[in-house]
Amino acid sequence: MTTTDKSGQRTWLQDMKRPKRGVPEGLWLRCDGCGATVFRNQVEENLNICSECDHHFYVPTASRIQQLLDLDSFEEWYADLRPVDPLKFADRIAYSERLVQEQKRTGMTEACTVGRGYMRGRPLVFGMTDSSFIMGSMGSVVGEKLCRAVEQATEKSLPLIIVSGSGGGARMHEGIISLMQMGKVSAALARFRKAGGLFISVLTNPTMGGVAASFASLGDVVIAEPNALVGFAGPRVVQATCKIDLPDGFQTSEFLLKHGFVDRIVHRAQMRTELARIIDYCVH
Amino acid sequence: MAAGTWHLAVTYFWPDSSQFESYSAIVLIMANQHQLPFEKPIYELEAQLSKLEAEPDPTPVVQESIRRMRVELTQMTRERYENLDPWDTVQVSRHPERPQTSDYIELVFDEFVELHGDKSFGDDRAIVTGFAKLDGHKVMLVGHQKGRTLKERNECLFGCAHPEGYRKAMSKMEMASRFGIPIICLIDTPGAYPGVGAEERGQAYNIAVNLRDMSTLEVPIVCVVIGEGGSGGALGIGIGDHIAVLQHAYYSVISPEGCAGILWKHNKHADKAARALRFTSKDLVELGVVDEVVSEPLGGAHRNHRQMAMTLKATLAEALQSLDGLPKEELLDRRYERFRKIGVFEEEAVV
Ligand SMILES: [Zn+2]
Numbered sequence: 001m002t003t004t005d006k007s008g009q010r011t012w013l014q015d016m017k018r019p020k021r022g023v024p025e026g027l028w029l030r031c032d033g034c035g036a037t038v039f040r041n042q043v044e045e046n047l048n049i050c051s052e053c054d055h056h057f058y059v060p061t062a063s064r065i066q067q068l069l070d071l072d073s074f075e076e077w078y079a080d081l082r083p084v085d086p087l088k089f090a091d092r093i094a095y096s097e098r099l100v101q102e103q104k105r106t107g108m109t110e111a112c113t114v115g116r117g118y119m120r121g122r123p124l125v126f127g128m129t130d131s132s133f134i135m136g137s138m139g140s141v142v143g144e145k146l147c148r149a150v151e152q153a154t155e156k157s158l159p160l161i162i163v164s165g166s167g168g169g170a171r172m173h174e175g176i177i178s179l180m181q182m183g184k185v186s187a188a189l190a191r192f193r194k195a196g197g198l199f200i201s202v203l204t205n206p207t208m209g210g211v212a213a214s215f216a217s218l219g220d221v222v223i224a225e226p227n228a229l230v231g232f233a234g235p236r237v238v239q240a241t242c243k244i245d246l247p248d249g250f251q252t253s254e255f256l257l258k259h260g261f262v263d264r265i266v267h268r269a270q271m272r273t274e275l276a277r278i279i280d281y282c283v284h
Numbered sequence: 285m286a287a288g289t290w291h292l293a294v295t296y297f298w299p300d301s302s303q304f305e306s307y308s309a310i311v312l313i314m315a316n317q318h319q320l321p322f323e324k325p326i327y328e329l330e331a332q333l334s335k336l337e338a339e340p341d342p343t344p345v346v347q348e349s350i351r352r353m354r355v356e357l358t359q360m361t362r363e364r365y366e367n368l369d370p371w372d373t374v375q376v377s378r379h380p381e382r383p384q385t386s387d388y389i390e391l392v393f394d395e396f397v398e399l400h401g402d403k404s405f406g407d408d409r410a411i412v413t414g415f416a417k418l419d420g421h422k423v424m425l426v427g428h429q430k431g432r433t434l435k436e437r438n439e440c441l442f443g444c445a446h447p448e449g450y451r452k453a454m455s456k457m458e459m460a461s462r463f464g465i466p467i468i469c470l471i472d473t474p475g476a477y478p479g480v481g482a483e484e485r486g487q488a489y490n491i492a493v494n495l496r497d498m499s500t501l502e503v504p505i506v507c508v509v510i511g512e513g514g515s516g517g518a519l520g521i522g523i524g525d526h527i528a529v530l531q532h533a534y535y536s537v538i539s540p541e542g543c544a545g546i547l548w549k550h551n552k553h554a555d556k557a558a559r560a561l562r563f564t565s566k567d568l569v570e571l572g573v574v575d576e577v578v579s580e581p582l583g584g585a586h587r588n589h590r591q592m593a594m595t596l597k598a599t600l601a602e603a604l605q606s607l608d609g610l611p612k613e614e615l616l617d618r619r620y621e622r623f624r625k626i627g628v629f630e631e632e633a634v635v
Contacts, residue, residue, distance in 0.1 A: 091547035140627035186495035212488035233478030
């Protein structure tokens with residue numbers, strides 16, 4: 001599927017990769033929103049938001065869970081699912097090698113984490129994709145974890161929240177198997193929906209391609225963080241096809257809100273409160 | 285285009301030339317005009333053969349060489365097509381004269397009652413939908429349409445559908461489900477359209493809804509990739525009970541050019557990406573993603589629309605027959621499991 005524009009204005013990936021690559025962690029960050037040089041610690045203490053312009057930086061999985069769920073309430077499920085290389089895929093490096101590198105760099109086994117947690121005392125099934133691991137793309141493990149999470153939510157009659165951060169859509173390195181994960185997770189969501197489950201989808205920067213074109217768009221309520229890149233085709237591909245300048249704010253959360261595909265844009269500082277409130281409206 | 289070549293083509297691929305119609309003749313002549321690089325030796329040999337065959341009074345020696353040349357031609361064609369590189373397969377699947385949904389509407393179905401529009405935005409010509417009859421059985425037909433003439437191609441954007449196309453398909457399929465009409469989806473797209481309007485109108489959302497809602501339709505769904513199975517744009521009408529792929533079609537998570545552009549940093553490496561992605565019909569069966577490969581005529585579907593159509597018709601009839609009469613619950617459970625089981629990973633045994 002499509003991916004985000006690597007050369008575009010969004011350099012979240014480069015920013016967040018830097019410390020994890022073993023390069024000494026810089027004290028300062030350059031904000032993509034306002035261009036200001038900001039103190040890294042200050043940003044991290046402020047939910048990874050720029051205090052100058054409110055730019056929402058990337059949030060790693062552990063911090064996201066901390067930000068959204070009650071303290072120590074998260075119980076991870078299926079952590080022992082590991083990716084393999086079904087196609088024996090190799091581009092400039094072998095996929096099996098890439099997986100090892102990504103696991104080392106990020107400290108995660110895959111791009112997806114699922115489990116059960118509490119949000120201000122409300123039990124729920126929680127899942128998220130982390131854009132730092134192979135662009136947060138969906139291969140077999142991401143598809144399987146999400147699918148099991150949806151099935152668990154159905155079985156246990158719990159609300160479901162999935163936070164998406166996937167620039168890569170369906171993962172190319174697992175070929176057609178990745179594409180089929182879109183169908184698999186969407187079918188599980190159909191059953192969850194029929195059973196009366198509440199699914200809130202939270203879109204973060206970036207949510208693109210096959211992730212956007214499956215579970216991420218299917219929330220009963222779709223919430224987006226401000227100014228996240230969300231769309232089907234990558235902006236570079238769209239530009240190449242249409243051969244026109246892309247409209248201002250194309251494929252941002254605000255663009256989606258305007259065109260009717262996002263219910264609410266929610267600032268990270270209010271996210272937990274907003275999500276809990278929506279749960280209260282739907283879950284009795 | 286020499287008349288001789290045309291004559292040869294008739295005798296060669298349609299032994300019973302009396303049943304031949306001008307429609308196919310035109311297609312064949314046009315096919316010869318779009319030679320793929322690896323087909324060159326085949327066409328050269330054909331040209332030689334047609335020259336010999338054009339001789340008004342062939343001597344026994346000439347007759348013998350004609351005979352031998354025909355055998356050689358068959359062998360050569362078979363050998364070429366049995367050993368296609370995945371990148372060659374992509375070229376065959378995109379052949380301008382490869383049969384499209386509109387050709388199958390003519391050749392496979394007894395009747396087609398087109399139903400236009402998504403009742404919301406417009407009538408996307410990249411996906412056609414309507415009632416059709418297959419050997420007298422009522423079906424809902426949904427298919428990508430690439431178009432053949434320049435005008436058609438501009439109208440259907442080479443089979444790249446917009447959100448309204450996916451919405452149209454879903455609304456007709458939903459209706460089919462309510463009236464108990466089985467669904468046939470013919471997939472042939474380079475991908476969903478990547479444009480400003482498509483993004484504004486919710487390309488991602490509409491494809492996602494199709495994936496979710498096709499899994500709940502209470503009638504049999506048979507999907508066949510007839511040419512290009514381009515990622516989400518293909519899957520958007522690709523959730524079904526029986527998924528087949530034509531021998532020289534492909535079905536991929538991303539176009540080889542797109543994959544090469546990202547992973548090899550340039551789309552000139554599309555051939556490498558094509559080999560890495562494992563998307564040929566043979567691969568798809570091995571990976572457990574499709575249920576059946578439908579054989580193509582010797583030299584590819586573009587060389588013989590009619591024969592391809594007959595094979596496809598038999599495939600569709602058989603698939604629908606096998607699903608006929610299944611209780612709804614079982615049908616839906618099977619469809620769910622069909623996709624549920626796809627995925628390759630390691631998992632430590634739970635102690
Ligand atoms: Zn800033």
